[in-house]
Amino acid sequence: MSRQEPVKIAPAEGKLGVLIPGIGAVSTTFIAGVEAIKQGLALPVGSLTQMATIRLGKRTEGRSPYIRDFVPLAGLNDLVFGGWDIYEDTAFEAAKNAAVLETALLEQVREPLSALKPMKAVFEQEYVKRITGPNVKTEGTKFDKAQALIEDIRNFKSETGASRLVMVWCGSTEVFHRSSEVHQSLASFEEAMKRNDPEIAPSQIYAYASLMSGVPFANGAPNLTHDIPVLLDLARERNIPICGKDFKTGQTFMKTLLAPGLKSRMLGVHGWFSTNILGNRDGEVLEDPGSFKSKEETKLSVLDQILQPDLYPDLYAKLYHAVRINYYPPRGDSKEGWDNIDIFGWLGYPMQIKIDFLCRDSILAAPLVLDLVLFLDLAQRAGMKGIQEWLSFYFKAPMTAPGLYPEHDIFIQLMKLKNTLRWMRGEDLITHLGLEYYD
Ligand SMILES: NC(=O)c1ccc[n+]([C@@H]2O[C@H](COP(=O)([O-])OP(=O)(O)OC[C@H]3O[C@@H](n4cnc5c(N)ncnc54)[C@H](O)[C@@H]3O)[C@@H](O)[C@H]2O)c1
DSSP: OOOOOOOOOOOOOSEEEEEEEOOSHHHHHHHHHHHHHHTTSSOOTTOHHHHOBOOBSOTTSOBOOBHHHHTTOOOGGGEEEEEEESSOOOHHHHHHHHTOSOHHHHHHTHHHHHHOOOEEBOOOTTTSOSOOOSOBOOSSOHHHHHHHHHHHHHHHHHHHTEEEEEEEEOSOOOOOOOOOGGGSSHHHHHHHHHTTOTTSOHHHHHHHHHHHTTOOEEEOSSSOTTOSHHHHHHHHHTTOEEEESSBOOSHHHHHHHHHHHHHHTTOEEEEEEEEEEEOSHHHHHTTSHHHHHHHHHHHHHHHHHHHOTTTOHHHHTTOEEEEEEEEOGGGTTOOEEEEEEEEEOGGGOEEEEEEEEEOOHHHHHHHHHHHHHHHHHHHHHTTOOEEOGGGGGGBSSOOOSTTOOOOOOHHHHHHHHHHHHHHHTTOOOOOSOOGGGGO
16 A cells, blocks of 8 residues: 555644543543653553554564654643542542552652642533532533533633643443434534523533533543534534543453454354443442443444344344443442353354453553543644544444444454554555565
8 A cells, every 4th residue: 555645743742631521430540640650650551652562564674663652642741630520529539539549659649639629510410310419510501501611621721831632521421311403403502501401411511612612522431422413513613533432441342352253263152141340439320220221332232243243144143142230339440340151163062251350440441541632632633523433442332423333343443543543644554465575
């Protein structure tokens, strides 16, 4: 494949402000981690932008720079953090409550974390049923609250001196709802906010405020949020990159590793039963059937798309797939996810695979937040707008253009991500054809 002209990318000058609705387990593990890494206390394990290399040219050329040296990313020292939460706890207190990181490590990053005091949240009990807190905006309509968020964003930018911003939703999972009439156009959306229409979720008000402020937006939860016509249009019209939904971390990460492998060998699957126990606040929120429904939808969608039962009815048409999550406080953030997979091989002979993943939810999610922040900022400086499908790698339910099915296979997602970076820099795309080595 011939080389492209490199894409023009504005330099990563100045500070990059990271704005986060939801100062909870994931976001504080991310922020504390960045501060610890800056001090040389730990390594950014799990982050492609910090640890991964990218092969360029032929295998014989020996060119494999770090991604961070290949594309102009913001540096960790340039990141400044802010956010909103319904609780008044500073990021330090929230990190202590979340109990993901050890106290000894947290003490070493106490100062920057204590300085992060969450701004008042836009919150609605109807959308997150199991928690309630005092740090919320109560004045005016949803439209007024959106204006207050826009004001928060403006103030954060001027107080920190950030030259660019990115917003990542790390708030609780909202109840399942579908796109409706009010989500179609800017006029209907703003009108609905002015009359406090219940169809407008708090996360949508943040996404609207972000886009109206020209700030790229990622959604780490399964909520509908910006996956609605009005906000998709707004992102394109205003040249803002967006992505989502729902960080791909524990069990679904495993699923998207294993399912492509089984399919690649044309092995059949009769059933895939997944169950989880977790005891953090996320687990508590997911006890509510409405919030669980949002999660279930994104978790279930993965297998169907990877296994393509329509193309392979003999292997996958009868697949029984179930996902359960149980709140179990003793485990805290240390989730345990079990998978029982009933597969079959040659002549239909049955076999079983069991996975018992004793993972740490926020430890898996934190590097994803970092990569998304840096890549979304890169995309904006490269003039890329709307849904960033190349960032599907990070999500359980990747957003795609209307009518396009999402790609869930993690290896295809990684190839797409790296080819997008090669394309940005005018390098050959790698197809893995490789015939030239044998000419
Ligand atoms: N950890 C993972 O591996 C993982 C994977 C995929 C998705 N997620 C999602 O990421 C999100 C964060 O997870 P977590 O473990 O940090 O949860 P958490 O409960 O520790 O933190 C979420 C925070 O959001 C706050 N919040 C809720 N509604 C808000 C609003 N409207 N405005 C501002 N703040 C609000 C809550 O008070 C809470 O402090 C959840 O939606 C979770 O489902 C996490």
